[in-house]
Amino acid sequence: MMAWMDESAWKETLATKRAVYFSRSRGKLWRKGETSGHQQIVSEVRIDCDADSILLLVEQTGAACHKGYESCFFRTVDSEQKAHIADERLVDPESVYPATKKQ
């Protein structure tokens, strides 16, 4: 998955070894798994050469993706720009995020 951090998310991730992001849409810290239970235990934190990108190596509990896949990158794209689902769905998103259930 790809997400954003602010300084507070960065510090809390390093201190707790649980992935914490900053939700730009909600404007607040996003402790991954606090709603879904699908937390990420951080085994390694890496930064890139110009220190503006962070790579977390994590043990993923359940599905990282809100669509129920382990990874958000569950689709491949072919040379005609068509997307194909390449992974197995692990959980029903409606069972994890009941608030988003369709009426």
Place this chain on the structure above:
Amino acid sequence: MMAWMDESAWKETLATKRAVYFSRSRGKLWRKGETSGHQQIVSEVRIDCDADSILLLVEQTGAACHKGYESCFFRTVDSEQKAHIADERLVDPESVYPATKKQ
């Protein structure tokens, strides 16, 4: 490594199976390896759930990083926010990018 694409970079990457990015600092397409020879042969293109992040799985020729490492993420960060080089340098950057050689 992490980099940016515009539509043109995206289409050329899919068509040629060579990683092409958009250099925001240079304001133009960045055909990875055109200066260094360290190109990336794309074996798989993935997109994330909201289709605004791209994950390329590549065969990396030489070093992806301009600092001479296979990956730009060659440093780990510990719980005190200290960075440590964790990988072996593959090439001398000055031999790859002579234009950046110190005077």
